[in-house]
Amino acid sequence: MISKKMTNALNLQMNREFFNSRLYLSMAAYFESINMPGAAKWMMAQSHEETEHAMRLYDHLRERGARILLAAIEAPPTKWASPLAAFEAAYEHECKVSREFDEHMALAQSEKDYATSIFLQWFVKEQVEEEASADEIVQKIKMIGDHKGGLFMLDRALGERQAKA
Structure with missing residues (x-):
């Protein structure tokens, strides 16, 4: 049986x-607005992944017999x-999400909820990849600097990027 505290934490994370997903969708729209279709596609794939992450949490809660609570979703930023x-x-943002999953893992372990702990391992590993991917792009943009040709090539x-299956 999953505890109320763990249920609340996972419901919160599902809604996050x-x-x-909406944050990355907003970023995709931003990149479309500045004529960077490649970055928009990258962000759209990221948006889809985040929805899949929410559904993994939904499925885990459902499988554990927990009550699923959908909350209102705050509007994301729209300009950068x-x-x-x-x-x-x-x-x-990915660094923040990593800290959130670390907190959930610590809670699962403190409650000896081994099923949730095993489930959360996937997210912990995924966050390492998410941080590395975003940081790699940040570093490339910094290296490109004001060279529009480099930004064009990076956008291409x-x-x-293909969305994960």
């Missing part, structure tokens, strides 16, 4: 993941000062 600022925001490369 739905917000995360630059492509760099948007990807820095994405990176910082970002457009090649």
Whole structure:
């Protein structure tokens, strides 16, 4: 049986993941508005992944017999000062999400909820990849600097991203 405290934590995280999906969708719209379709596609794929993350949490709660509580989703930001600022925001957000999953893992372990602990291991590993991916793009944009040609090439490369199956 999953505890009330763990249920509340996972419901909260599920709703956060739905917000995360909307955040990346908003970033996709931003990149479309500045004519960076590759970055928009990258962010759209990220948005889909975040929805999948929310549904993984939903399924775990359902399988454990917990009550699923959907909450109102706050509107995400819609503007960033630059492509760099948007990807820095994405990176910082992924670091925040990593800390959230670390807290959930600590709770699961403290409650000896081994099923949830095993379930959360996937998210902990996923967050390492998410942080690395966003940071890599931030570093590339910093390296490119004011060279529009480099940004154009990066945008093209970002457009090649395929959503995870």
